[in-house]
Amino acid sequence: MTIKAVRGFKDILPDDSLRWVTAEDVARGIFETCGLKEIRTPILEKTEVFARGIGEHTDIVEKEMYTFTDRNGESVTLRPEATAGIIRAVIEHKLYGKASMLKLFTMGPMFRHERPQKGRLRQFHQINCEYLGSQAPLADAEVIWMAWKVLTSLVTSSELLLQINSLGCPKCRPLHRADLQLCLKNLAPKLCPDCRRRAKSNPLRVFDCKNEECKRILASAPLVKHYLCPECSIHLGKVLDILEAFGVPFVQNPYLVRGLDYYVRTTFEIVSPDLGAQSTVAAGGRYDGLVKALGGPDLPGVGMAIGVERLLLLMDIQECRLETNLFVAALGNEAREEVLPLVKELREEGIVVEMTYEEKGLKAQMKQANRLGASHVLIIGDKEIEEEKAVLRDMKTKEQQEISFKEIIPLLKDLFAGE
RNA sequence: GUGGGCGUAGCUCAGCUGGUUAGAGCGUCGGGUUGUGGCCCCGAAGGUCGUGAGUUCGAAUCUCAUCGCUCACCCCA
Known part of the structure; x- marks a missing residue:
């Protein structure tokens, strides 16, 4: 029996490597025109970086992390996403003091112990960028624009769709959450078992349910957008205005939720119908409380991640080979x-x-x-x-x-x- | 973690209701041209039929188990 790679871990073979480099180069070029600097952080972090950063009760932290104790007895984990580690580095090296605003990008492997399928691997790669230190709607819009620009520069044959939503802020979100939970409590008997579970653990996720019956019932459930405080509402409006000025087409999706706890206000997702069940190629949003939660100053932030394997799935297949002269x-x-x-x-x-x-x-x-x-x-x-x-x-x-x-x-x- | 589909040559796949030495195309290498490529012709190498057990006179083919891949659920990039 030949030795094979670990399940969900894939070799990038010579015939593909040029496409990887192309994707990375295009992204790097776009980031640099926006003034971002590259940061490279370790693949391994102390477990608490993710536990505190992503949220204790997310699926990622509860059951998908590659966590183990190293020889010193310390719990460490292979990063399941990039943001938490980058913020740890920013805080550790006090990078926030050096400029009014930090604009960073990185690219590299992430690890999640999920069941592999199309567009989903246990080791997968992301291209990330993070804007730290600005609450301006322009920051949100610029981050979204970069994601859009990278994808549309590399993908021509697929229909890309940008969806945007606002999750509100710590001021207005609790009001919605309370009303939603109340509503779900009443509806619970009619909902599917999954939704009943979600109603307790992560109420916003019920809107993701694919069950037609649940969708119909939930159509009357309270939406975040009706609860947004004036500030959040204005913020969202400005982000959308700028995107329009940038010529980026989008649709608002009031049901759009993100899996990671740290998101506030703007969230977005770029999806393609050609990806199968995992239709998201890129996603991101605002995470104003995260830096503080990880022990740093109260810096606001927005960021996004592009799934490289998913992006390559959409790129027109072309044989790239180095010609011999x-x-x-x-x-x-x-x-x-x-x-x-x-x-x-x-x-x-x-x-x-x-x-x-x-x-x-x-x-x-x-x-x-x-x-x-x-x-x-x-x-x-x-x-x-x-x-x-x-x-x-x-x-x-x-x-x-x-x-x-x-x-x-x-x-x-x-x-x-x-x- | 749960369910469906699939495992035959380096790749893509044939192999009907079990029947001797398991096939094709592509690719690789060699020859046709002892110093000239693509096309053509000829030839060669390459397979524990995923693995293990069972049924049988006989299993790539049927049964079971197991491993792997894959798609989907869950969740996410």
């Missing part, structure tokens, strides 16, 4: 040795050069050159070495020319200059 076909062991310094020099000039590692006939080497997509082949055998000339073949036109050894470097350098 030149294939050096050396005939015989003497010629092979003779040619090595030349190969090295060409590579130092930035030309992508390949040759065989074993001795092979010319035919086999031509075949390989063709497979590698080399535009030119440089043929060097005993005859060429004797005459200090090489044969350069253009693979497209099939034209061949003899060039003296001395001319090789400048000529090829010139030939591949534009590429």
Whole structure:
């Protein structure tokens, strides 16, 4: 039996890696134009970072974390999301003192022990950004715009839908929550078992129920948007205005809830119908109390996360491979040795050069050159070495020319200059 | 954690109601051209039929168990 990767952990194979780099580069470029700086925090944190950050009673903390005690007896966990760790780092290094506002991004693996399925892995990757220190609606809008921009830059064939909602703030949310719980208590007998459970643990989640019967019953339940205080209401309005000014299409979804406890006010999700059951490619929102909850100053924040695997699922499948510029076909062991310094020099000039590692006939080497997509082949055998000339073949036109050894470097350098 | 579907060559898959040495296409390697690629022709390598047990004269095929993958529930990026 061959050894396989751990369940839910996937290898990123050579054929895919260029698409990963493309996605990461596009995101990085967009973030940099907005003035964000990259931060890289450890994959492992003390468990309390997440317990306090995400919320003790969330599914993530209760049953999905990779938690274990290390050799010192301390409880540590593989990060299930990025925000809590970043905030821990910001507090630890007092980064908040250095600028009025922190704009950070990161990308890397996250870990959650869930049952794998389409678009869901136990090790998955996110591209995250966090704005710390501003309550301005512009901060929310900019974060949302960046998520939208990254996705639409990479995905063309799929319908992306941006949904937005406001969850209210500590002032207005409790009023809604109380009314909702009261309402759910009355409706409980008619609801599905899942909803009855949610009614107690996380009442807002009942609105996510897919049960048609529950949906009908809950249509009359109180919505957050009717409880928003004037400040929250104005905030949401401004965020939406800015998005409109940015030309980002969106719909409001009064039922949109987030799974993590720390969200307040703005929450958003970008979904695609092409992803199967996990339709969310990117999501985020405002988390004004989080920095304080983790022991830092009372800094407001907004952030978002893009699921990289899900994004790649939506990217148009295209074979990305690095083209070989030149294939050096050396005939015989003497010629092979003779040619090595030349190969090295060409590579130092930035030309992508390949040759065989074993001795092979010319035919086999031509075949390989063709497979590698080399535009030119440089043929060097005993005859060429004797005459200090090489044969350069253009693979497209099939034209061949003899060039003296001395001319090789400048000529090829010139030939591949534009590429 | 619960349920459905699926495990045959590197990849995509055939293999009918059990019947001898398990097949195809693609890919790889070699030959047809002892120094010239794509197309064509020929050939070769490559398989504990996921694993284990059971039924049977005989199992890739039927039964059970187990592992893995996958989709969905739950939840989330």
